[in-house]
Amino acid sequence: MNFIFGIIILAMFILALRVIWATALQLLAMLKSGKAAINRYRVQRSAKRSLPAIMPRINHDVDWLAMSDSVRQEIHSRNALSNRQVDRLDVELQVKTKTMELIKADIQIAKLQLELEKVRPAVVLQDIDSGKRTKRSKKATSLTEGDLNKSSHPVRQLRTALKSGNVQMIPANELARH
Numbered sequence: 001m002n003f004i005f006g007i008i009i010l011a012m013f014i015l016a017l018r019v020i021w022a023t024a025l026q027l028l029a030m031l032k033s034g035k036a037a038i039n040r041y042r043v044q045r046s047a048k049r050s051l052p053a054i055m056p057r058i059n060h061d062v063d064w065l066a067m068s069d070s071v072r073q074e075i076h077s078r079n080a081l082s083n084r085q086v087d088r089l090d091v092e093l094q095v096k097t098k099t100m101e102l103i104k105a106d107i108q109i110a111k112l113q114l115e116l117e118k119v120r121p122a123v124v125l126q127d128i129d130s131g132k133r134t135k136r137s138k139k140a141t142s143l144t145e146g147d148l149n150k151s152s153h154p155v156r157q158l159r160t161a162l163k164s165g166n167v168q169m170i171p172a173n174e175l176a177r178h
Contacts, residue, residue, distance in 0.1 A: 113153060 109155065113156065116153070
């Protein structure tokens, strides 16, 4: 009986050694494959930096016309999107430049009106203060005084009417003249 137990223990010991040996060999193989994978990854990474990208070989036939059409269509759609943005910005720029021109024109009109107001009283005073008075000079001064007293500039009348909200202030003959 001891002999049988001895053989059984010896067989179990041999089986245990074989299991440990197989596990060690599998672990060694796994470590070698892991090291090889890490080395391949490093080589690929360094190769990507140094070499241009090369398309891998394709086993099946490729419809190059369809592929080029799809790429061309994608490029056109991207360009169209940027062109829309450029067009929108161009329209905004045109609107702003037109607005600036209108503001400059309003400023120029206001300056001219101020100069006109400064010149009108000076012309009237010069005519009144002139030496000899003839019938002509009396008529001229009365006409200029009458024009000054009659009405102010139509633009100024329009502005005052719009400010006060009463558009009826402008005489009908002044509106018809312009």
